[in-house]
Amino acid sequence: MKDSSSNIKLLMVGIGGYGNRYLQSISEQSEGTLTAIVDPMPEKAPLGPELMAQGMPIFPSIQDFLASGIEVDLAIVSSPISFHAEQSCALMKAGIDVLCEKPIAATVEDAEQMRQTRDETGRLLEIGYQWCFSEAIQDLKKDIIDGVFGAAKTLMTRVEWSRNSAYYSRNNWAGCILNKQGQTVNDSPVGNATAHYLNNMLYILGEEMNQSTRPKSVSAECYRANPIENYDTACCRIKTAAAADILFYTTHAVPKDDGPVFKYIFEHAEIDYSNLGDIIATFADGRTKNYGNPDANRMRKLAFCIRQCRAKSSRESICSVESATALTLCVEALQKVKVTNFDDADIVKQELEDDQSLLYVPSLPEAIHKSFEQQKLFSELGELSWARTSSTVTIP
Template identity: 45%
Template sequence: MSTDTKASSLNRPTRLVLIGIGGYGHFYIEHIRALRSQGAAQLSAVVDPRSELSPDWPEVQQLGIPVYPTLEAYLAKETPAELAIICSPIPYHADQTCAALAAGMHVLCEKPIAATLADGRRMQAAADARPDLFLEIAYQWSFSRAIQSLKHDILQGELGAPLRLRTRVAWPRDKAYYTRNNWAGCIQTPQGQPVFDSPVSNATAHYLHNMLYLCGPTIAQSARPLRMEAECYRANPIETFDAACCRLTLDNKAELLFYTAHCVDVEDGPHFCFEFENGTVSYSNGTELRAVFKDGSKRSYGKPGDDTMRKLDICAARCRQPSPDICPPAAAMAHTVCVHGFQEVTPHVFKPEQLQIKGEPGASPLTYFPAMNQAMIDAYDAGKLFSENATTWAMPAQSIDLTSIQT
């Protein structure tokens, strides 16, 4: 390839196919609009069986973007795009990722990698079979400048070994959240596909993954969780759980504590405190990520939420100019192991008289457990699980050997 031809290839926009434009796909549409104006990328097709229900449907029609009900229909009619963005429901991630890789497309797949470890391994195998392509899992904090800078310092040894990392996040979710599709809060879809939907696997998954990722031995790896002590609670009429806490022991001996809930009436978090041998890293509700070292020095890494679509920027550019992995399957699977661990815990179901319901007339009602948010704060501050912190309603934690799940 001549220098001029290579330069022309590098300068033309990356062709994208977006698989799933409902829900979170809207944010991809918004960012692709910005990339299109910069000449960095263009949306060449959409795959979604119900695309007309998306708020972005009028724009897709106006731009004349081809729309297909399935990935198979798209591949039968179109030259594959360079990058497939998979933003479909979790049970479809594995099949669509494997098909996209087999068709010669790089893949950016939304989190989590898959519902099951078997599907995650299948995706890993499909990526291994195409070393000329990349597969990234879109945990956006992993791609942020703030987290990348922090992980660089961790890997350089500036903070010393990780000792104890804590995160809590309380995000209310009302009835509309649990009725927006046929798998929210479910163990499996009506078709029998595993989904394991919960705060741990979906809305707050980023923050559990973030701790595992930062403790990983390389930029593109997470730490391996070996043991879990966990408690799960249920306020809403769902199959899984809407509040949980856990303690994880990692292969590097670090301890992770995670607290998450949807059955709360106040949005609070994420908050985290990461303790290392040489200092402490903290973050709270959109503030800057800051480290305070034992010698008294301080360092700011910026705000991890400031560049949530950097994942797409990096992957679109990577189709033109190769660069190292950031969050491949090897980094994402540790979180899936934890999701499987939580499925071995029997949720404690709150009694109706323990719950409260609120909502303005005509609004979707919110069912919550009034003591949950304060319990999360207290347990987080003490570095304990709910049941260890003199919480009268808490049930004893269940212990899970995660090494058996991974074999």
């Protein structure tokens, strides 16, 4: 563990789950020093017992940490979604900069509260959609803004990430609309696990480098194979202020992972990406441009925020509150769409080790691939017995 007064002092809020990745990244870099932790159950985190044995100051709540008088420069909020707004606002009011993990919050109302607190306190507040911070996406977005590809026409992404019963039983809010305390979480593949890839389409269409385009309406179909409150499968067509359509296909009810895969169609070029490879733009005249792998440095977001803490003034923003709220607008719109249960006859149950199981729909991978290729929603294919006509929600 580093101990340098010249380093940015870091607070970790939540060290289980994705918070563990932050801990690993902090230990590998030299610009920030882990100074304290907030986590009500640190002993259950992978590195929790080790940090406790080292004497790391660990507090059960933000209030307990603030009462301790320990000073930090940057807080990394990697707690459950329902706590993002409350904890980020409390930290900013205490004069601490914040890197809040995605999604920004469960509701647009919470996101607006975070924006207001940021503006009132003048603190840094960045949202951890790591693709936004990658060199590949930054270079691509700059070319889009500069008109290199012409006008955007249609952007499409598909993500099939298999999730078994262990995923849905790992906490008290996975797959839920409300957690056990009655707080809104709206957990779904769109709002959580694969949110990065819908967010990226909104982000790169933003007119400024730290902005996303605003969604205007969402036409969507939501389905459920698992015994959860929310949906585990969705396809949607989003109309945007950028005058380009966004198509997004995502599911957890498949036997194996595939994706993310995207195709962005512009007036003079098509931009493709597949399964952790490079982003390649192919122009109408046959020329290509390689932007590299957007997953090359997933913790570039942390390094960026540490640099902004050092800057103190003339700070930059990459993934702002305003930018990240575009995704939350889409999530709230999808929550207004009726969820259709897959019929039992359409679902296969695969028994796994440790009394776990996987529920999947064998016809889903082909349906997603065909819909993606034809730029259609599931029901528009006209051949899927389980598909139901989409619902359209206008975003004010």
